[in-house]
Amino acid sequence: MMEDMSHYPLELTGPDVPMVRFMNVTKRYGALTVLDDLNLDVTEGEMVTIIGPSGSGKTTVLRMLMTLETINSGVIYVDGKPLTHMPKNGVLVPADAKYLRRARASIGMCFQHFNLFPHMTALENCMEGPVQVLGLSKREARERSEELLEMVGMIDKKDQHPSRLSGGQQQRVAIARALAMRPKVMLFDEVTSALDPEVIGEVTNVIRRLVSEHNLTMLMVTHQMGFARDISDRICFFFGGRIEEQGPPDALFGNPQRDRTKQFLSAVKEAD
Amino acid sequence: MQWNWEFTYEIMPRMLWATLNTLMAAGVGYAIAVVLGLALALAQRTPYRGLTLVVREVVEFIRSTPLVLQIFFVYYVGPQYGLNLSPWVAGMIAIGLHYASYLSEVYRGGIESVPKGQWEACIALNMTPVKTYFRVIIPQALPPSVAGMGNYLVGIFKDTPMLSVIGVAELMHAANAIGGQHYRYLEPYTIVGVVFLMISLPSAGLIRAFEAWVRRKLGMR
Amino acid sequence: MSYPEFLAQYGGRYIDGALITAAQFLLAAALAVVMALIMGVMKLSANPVSKGIAVVYIEFFRGTSLLVQLFWLFYVLPLFGLTFDKFTTGFVAVGLNLGAYGAELVRGAIQSVPKGQWEASYALSMSPATQMRRIILPQAFVAMLPPWGNLIIELLKGTALVALIAVSDLMFEARQINGSTYLSAQAFGTALIIYYIFARFLITPFMRWLERAMARRLGRG
Numbered sequence: 001m002m003e004d005m006s007h008y009p010l011e012l013t014g015p016d017v018p019m020v021r022f023m024n025v026t027k028r029y030g031a032l033t034v035l036d037d038l039n040l041d042v043t044e045g046e047m048v049t050i051i052g053p054s055g056s057g058k059t060t061v062l063r064m065l066m067t068l069e070t071i072n073s074g075v076i077y078v079d080g081k082p083l084t085h086m087p088k089n090g091v092l093v094p095a096d097a098k099y100l101r102r103a104r105a106s107i108g109m110c111f112q113h114f115n116l117f118p119h120m121t122a123l124e125n126c127m128e129g130p131v132q133v134l135g136l137s138k139r140e141a142r143e144r145s146e147e148l149l150e151m152v153g154m155i156d157k158k159d160q161h162p163s164r165l166s167g168g169q170q171q172r173v174a175i176a177r178a179l180a181m182r183p184k185v186m187l188f189d190e191v192t193s194a195l196d197p198e199v200i201g202e203v204t205n206v207i208r209r210l211v212s213e214h215n216l217t218m219l220m221v222t223h224q225m226g227f228a229r230d231i232s233d234r235i236c237f238f239f240g241g242r243i244e245e246q247g248p249p250d251a252l253f254g255n256p257q258r259d260r261t262k263q264f265l266s267a268v269k270e271a272d
Numbered sequence: 273m274q275w276n277w278e279f280t281y282e283i284m285p286r287m288l289w290a291t292l293n294t295l296m297a298a299g300v301g302y303a304i305a306v307v308l309g310l311a312l313a314l315a316q317r318t319p320y321r322g323l324t325l326v327v328r329e330v331v332e333f334i335r336s337t338p339l340v341l342q343i344f345f346v347y348y349v350g351p352q353y354g355l356n357l358s359p360w361v362a363g364m365i366a367i368g369l370h371y372a373s374y375l376s377e378v379y380r381g382g383i384e385s386v387p388k389g390q391w392e393a394c395i396a397l398n399m400t401p402v403k404t405y406f407r408v409i410i411p412q413a414l415p416p417s418v419a420g421m422g423n424y425l426v427g428i429f430k431d432t433p434m435l436s437v438i439g440v441a442e443l444m445h446a447a448n449a450i451g452g453q454h455y456r457y458l459e460p461y462t463i464v465g466v467v468f469l470m471i472s473l474p475s476a477g478l479i480r481a482f483e484a485w486v487r488r489k490l491g492m493r
Numbered sequence: 494m495s496y497p498e499f500l501a502q503y504g505g506r507y508i509d510g511a512l513i514t515a516a517q518f519l520l521a522a523a524l525a526v527v528m529a530l531i532m533g534v535m536k537l538s539a540n541p542v543s544k545g546i547a548v549v550y551i552e553f554f555r556g557t558s559l560l561v562q563l564f565w566l567f568y569v570l571p572l573f574g575l576t577f578d579k580f581t582t583g584f585v586a587v588g589l590n591l592g593a594y595g596a597e598l599v600r601g602a603i604q605s606v607p608k609g610q611w612e613a614s615y616a617l618s619m620s621p622a623t624q625m626r627r628i629i630l631p632q633a634f635v636a637m638l639p640p641w642g643n644l645i646i647e648l649l650k651g652t653a654l655v656a657l658i659a660v661s662d663l664m665f666e667a668r669q670i671n672g673s674t675y676l677s678a679q680a681f682g683t684a685l686i687i688y689y690i691f692a693r694f695l696i697t698p699f700m701r702w703l704e705r706a707m708a709r710r711l712g713r714g
Contacts, residue, residue, distance in 0.1 A: 066392075066395065066396055067395065068392055068395055068396075101398060101400070104395075104398055105398050107396075108396060109392075109396040111389060111392065111393065111396075113387075113389050114389075115387075115389035115390060115392060115393035115396075116393075117390065117393070117408055117412075118412065118490075118491070119411045119412055119490040119491055120491070121491065128397065128399075128407065128408075129397035129398070129399070132399060132403050132407060133397060133398050133399055133400075133403070161491035163491070177397070178396065178397075181397060181398065332693065333685075333689055335646070336646050336649075336650070336688070336689055336692035336693055336697075337650065337685045337688040337689050337692070338649075338650040338651075338652075338653030338654075338664065338688060339650065340653050340654060340656075340657075340664065341653055341664055341667065341681060341684055341685055341688065342685070344667075344668065344671070344677075344681050345677070345678075345681040345682065345685060348671060348677035348680075348681065349677045349678045349681065349682075351677070352675065352676070352677045352678055353678075430557070430558040430559075431558065432558075433558045433560040433561055434560060434654070436560075437657065444558075444560060444561065444564075447564075448564075451568065457564075457568040457569055457572070458569050458572055461561065461564055461565045461568060461569055462565070462569070464557075464558075464561050465557045465561050465562075465565060468556060468557040468558055468561060469552075469553070469556040469557055472555070472556040472557070473552060473556050
């Protein structure tokens with residue numbers, strides 16, 4: 001059955017337009033509903049961390065926002081404009097490939113397994129998007145990339161291929177690569193989960209710096225509860241495809257209201 | 273029957289000349305196959321299901337029917353409809369198309385071996401599908417394809433004797449002609465075998481070395 | 494002449510040719526399997542003589558072309574007093590050629606059986622022959638069946654070359670009919686379709702069935 005799209009605005013207007021808005025978003029894999037009628041706003045410059053047990057749909061939220069997954073119903077807006085849909089004859093219709101490419105330009109993502117291009121050096125990885133997608137000159141792209149590699153502390157490894165770098169180093173290059181596209185929204189999908197414990201700090205420190213020095217809007221999925229509590233403006237606890245509870249980190253970690261949140265947090269604490 | 277060295281020396285220049293033609297046939301046929309094979313592989317990866325199915329079936333058809341029959345088909349069907357192809361042109365089309373279908377499978381395997389995360393990274397960097405293929409996917413699909421590509425280069429070389437059936441003047445054609453003229457088959461056919469052996473024997477090692485070189489060149493170890 | 498008329502007139506000859514092709518295929522396949530098993534196992538032998546024989550066999554038949562081998566057997570062997578009829582020469586050449594490729598599959602599959610299986614059967618005091626027959630080969634069979642599927646199609650395609658030494662197979666009939674009718678598209682096209690039916694609807698499903706049956710026997714189905 002086709003969803004009635006008429007009640008979704010073609011564009012968000014007004015004084016408080018959020019940077020990201022999920023509006024009645026549902027995602028299903030066959031009979032399994034991964035996300036059920038999700039409504040979530042992220043304001044500009046906000047750092048929102050999504051926590052929850054595995055299978056709660058938290059990674060799917062980021063993947064839908066990166067347009068790596070299609071959605072079954074609802075609309076996602078970025079910076080006031082629809083991302084998953086495009087206006088046509090006064091109503092929203094599913095976005096075509098061309099529209100998607102334009103709409104997702106303001107979003108950057110870092111992955112659990114880095115996904116660096118193995119046939120390019122660290123610097124070439126960072127320059128690839130600016131040169132090939134944004135059309136920057138090589139010189140401009142190099143300057144921008146070297147600046148970012150400097151920021152993530154990888155400038156002295158800029159001519160190494162990913163196979164020569166540790167996991168933590170690869171992830172830092174991946175962050176620089178995503179930032180080189182000057183996104184408005186950055187997504188961090190379990191960026192420390194594939195790392196050895198001793199190098200997690202070098203990646204979280206980079207993200208800390210981003211939060212304190214830049215006005216980026218960020219969504220993060222992580223299992224590092226302490227880190228999430230330190231740097232987030234808001235924590236969303238997902239359970240069974242829904243937001244079970246959300247709030248400022250101190251409130252959610254210090255005084256959770258819902259039983260499932262309490263159970264999850266105490267289970268995580270025990271595991272630590 | 274004795275091996276006749278004098279006869280061997282006499283026919284050697286002609287056999288060596290024909291060897292050059294054999295190498296040229298293999299080279300030209302392979303060049304066609306490399307490019308056309310990529311087109312066949314990419315055509316199976318478009319969003320159009322119908323195109324994928326048709327190309328798959330065509331590749332399957334070419335792969336499972338004899339090359340020698342395809343050579344005859346291409347050479348003789350043209351004139352029936354007023355299109356005359358020289359033996360060389362018909363032969364290159366047939367052998368190029370035949371090996372394109374093999375190479376398309378090699379490429380397909382190579383492309384499928386590229387991890388899903390690489391595609392996702394390209395989406396996250398907002399790259400176009402064309403740039404995604406040519407800048408990220410194909411360079412990574414290449415190293416695992418090199419061995420298969422090399423084997424089919426040797427394969428196309430060993431299949432060139434079939435071109436003699438429509439009169440392409442390669443080694444086998446020369447051997448047949450010499451045999452017919454002098455009623456001596458031992459020397460020409462043996463020379464053909466030796467030439468093939470001399471070229472194919474070192475090829476396995478060369479392919480391995482080349483594969484390692486490609487990996488090094490792309491910084492992938 | 495319409496195509497149905499063409500088929501009505503020449504269909505019988507295509508069937509005759511297809512039967513000869515089927516016979517060549519089955520005999521060559523049987524020879525190839527036997528040669529592959531013997532030579533594949535011999536290549537892994539510690540005895541330098543049997544290993545040497547296997548290496549020479551494999552490299553010789555893989556390194557020269559099937560067509561060269563066929564002509565050599567047909568035109569040169571009789572000069573040394575060894576005369577076979579053309580039918581026998583045909584399937585022997587095809588079987589020996591593809592057997593060499595098969596031997597490498599057998600060798601690879603045997604080597605892919607985990608070392609622990611050798612050690613476990615050794616620990617049960619099995620003789621090397623029993624080890625090979627009862628423990629190693631059954632596991633190797635499952636591993637090598639998928640590539641054998643491709644090889645068997647190559648073998649079918651290889652049988653088309655026996656037409657060139659005048660064995661009246663499918664390819665031979667197609668050439669004869671082309672020569673007398675000049676209806677090249679129909680003459681060669683029909684043969685191509687019959688080869689395709691053999692490959693895609695008889696041989697491939699049989700090999701798939703065999704793969705499943707073997708996997709079931711090993712309890713992996």
